[in-house]
Amino acid sequence: AVxxxxxxxxxxxxxxALLIAASSDRLDIRGITAVHGNVPVGKTAxxxxxxxxxxxxxxPVAVGAEAALDGSMATMENVHGANGLGNVxxxxxxxxxxxxxxxxxxxxxAQEAGGALQVLALGPLTNIAAWLTAYPDDxxxxxxxxxxxxxxxxxxxSRYGEFNIYADPQAANxxxxxxxxxxxxxxxxxxxxxxxxxxxRALAGEENPCAQLIGGLCDFLEQKGAEDGGKTLHxxxxxxxxxxxxxxxxxxARVTVDPQADARHRGQTVVEEDENGNVTILDKPDxxxxxEFLRGCVERYEAA
Ligand code: BDR
Ligand code: CA
Numbered sequence: 413a414v415x416x417x418x419x420x421x422x423x424x425x426x427x428x429a430l431l432i433a434a435s436s437d438r439l440d441i442r443g444i445t446a447v448h449g450n451v452p453v454g455k456t457a458x459x460x461x462x463x464x465x466x467x468x469x470x471x472p473v474a475v476g477a478e479a480a481l482d483g484s485m486a487t488m489e490n491v492h493g494a495n496g497l498g499n500v501x502x503x504x505x506x507x508x509x510x511x512x513x514x515x516x517x518x519x520x521x522a523q524e525a526g527g528a529l530q531v532l533a534l535g536p537l538t539n540i541a542a543w544l545t546a547y548p549d550d551x552x553x554x555x556x557x558x559x560x561x562x563x564x565x566x567x568x569x570s571r572y573g574e575f576n577i578y579a580d581p582q583a584a585n586x587x588x589x590x591x592x593x594x595x596x597x598x599x600x601x602x603x604x605x606x607x608x609x610x611x612x613r614a615l616a617g618e619e620n621p622c623a624q625l626i627g628g629l630c631d632f633l634e635q636k637g638a639e640d641g642g643k644t645l646h647x648x649x650x651x652x653x654x655x656x657x658x659x660x661x662x663x664x665a666r667v668t669v670d671p672q673a674d675a676r677h678r679g680q681t682v683v684e685e686d687e688n689g690n691v692t693i694l695d696k697p698d699x700x701x702x703x704e705f706l707r708g709c710v711e712r713y714e715a716a
Contacts, residue, residue: 443510474510604697
């Protein structure tokens with residue numbers, strides 16, 4: 413199995429990404445690092461800890477950055493609820509947080525994986541940028557970074573900025589300029605990972621331990637009425653394509669982020685198609701295949 417550290421800000425779609433990653437025997441989750449994002453890091457970290465236990469992942473969970481590199485913080489309670497998980501209450505596990513910081517956990521995981529480490533980054537890129545800055549030699553030990561972020565077209569925060577990049581453009585700039593092998597699930601790709609709540613509810617049968625969690629998240633989405641009551645599972649697409657790249661097409665491009673951009677362009681990923689570019693952008697995933705992939709992941713919890 414491929415060793416991976418998941419950096420995340422759960423987050424409803426982050427929860428689905430963790431469900432997918434935890435269900436797969438192709439991934440060996442070596443750690444989960446929490447970052448500020450959808451809600452403050454105190455909450456994303458607690459959600460990460462609870463979700464790891466809920467999905468049966470036995471790995472260290474470390475607390476990461478509480479703000480962007482420039483000290484700013486953007487949150488999305490309107491989309492993810494005050495607790496970040498659609499106000500669904502999950503049990504608090506007996507096991508607490510790892511004593512290391514997110515950066516130290518990422519550093520040890522890279523050392524231990526001997527060049528094979530994959531990073532799945534599902535929130536603002538603060539922890540990853542801080543890690544690469546603190547331990548530049550670790551870059552040679554990272555086999556790849558799969559991230560959800562950016563957009564080839566419109567943004568969801570500023571006109572062009574997508575949330576994860578918008579929330580820390582300076583960190584994004586460091587990551588995109590790092591020379592690492594980056595795969596990016598941008599908004600143009602993740603729009604195909606939209607499921608209506610009735611489709612989401614149908615993923616888990618009554619006996620499935622995930623049914624209550626998914627049901628609670630759907631209740632929240634329906635009360636909110638946003639996005640037609642359904643949900644674009646942005647982060648889940650990134651996780652799914654790390655496991656099965658055939659779920660989406662791929663476009664090679666040069667991607668840059670200007671950390672000094674004006675308000676209208678804050679968080680914009682400037683994308684030029686280029687065979688020799690620095691990023692592989694996921695392209696036009698098949699919604700039906702993604703849904704069936706997700707169903708397979710959910711069903712594995714029932715069998716377990
Ligand atoms: C991204 O922003 C967050 O709200 C989601 O969890 C996802 O990572 C989508 O723009
Ligand atoms: Ca996220």
